[in-house]
Amino acid sequence: MHELVVLLQGIVLGIAIAAPVGPIGLLCIRRTLQYGPAMGFFTGFGAAVADTIFGAIAAFGVSAALDFLQGHEVAFQLIGGIFLLVVAIRTFRKKPEEDEREADKAADTPSWLGGFMTGLSLTLTNPATIMAFIAIFAGFGLGGNLGRVDASTLVAGVFIGACTWWMSLSMGVAAVRHRISDERLTLLNHCTGVALAGFGLWALGMAFTGMAGWAMG
Template identity: 80%
Template structure:
């Protein structure tokens, strides 16, 4: 029963950390509408893998990894900020057309892999993710009090919970996809691009503040 309880805790934590709408959520919604639910899900699935990695670091209390992440927080913010700006520009300028609609109906493994790598990279370069796991694990009294089996079970739960959220979001958005016109997709691309650029500028601003404080 203890193992099942830890698994359920992990599922809830993974779902809760993945659910807030951030850059990955916006990309998942846009890519589901423009390229289909698999593309949206794989974008989120990349983030779920990154959440699982950071959840494992927090659950097992790997001090060297935590120290490395904290010591290179500014570098992560710089890389993540630049990456977000690049994705924002591409998203803002993208326009749906007949070819894209046809491509959205055809399986494209390279597109899925690209979506997965985008979600993975953006989440791994966001140090706030690991800090969120550390804070939540500490608040729930998890991490340091767990043995290896329980920590592994908790991390599995995080993976299942995060994956469940991205599956739910992509399938939900796909259900209303046919009601959105090309003009609506263009508006979505513009709004998503602006929002992603705001996230990127915020990350770069945090990095600049950290650099200024260390000088």
């Protein structure tokens, strides 16, 4: 019974981390609408894997990994910010008919792999994710003092919860795809591109602020 409770806690944590609408959520929605639910899910699945890695670091209390992440936070913000801006520009300029042509030409597996790598890369280069895990773990009264079995069970729950969220989101969006016109998809591309650019500029701003602090210090 105890392990079941820990597993359920992990599932709740996984959903809590994945559910807030951010860069990956926007990409998952857009790619589901234009490529189908599998593409949307694999974009989220990449984020779920990254969330699981961060969850493992927080659950097992790996101080060396935490120190590395905190010590290289500015570098992660720079990489993540630039990556987001590139994705934002490509997304803004995309037209529905171009996506359909690409989908016809591309094999399913490379497309899914590309979606997975995008979700994984964007989440891994966001040090705020690990900080969010630490904060939520503290709120649940969890942390590095967990035993190996409990920590492993908790991390498994995080993975299940995150995957469940991305599957639900992609399937839900796919269910209403037929109601959305190409004009609305174009508008979605523009809105998503602007939002992603905002996230990217915020990350770069945080990086430059950190570098300025180092220079002044």
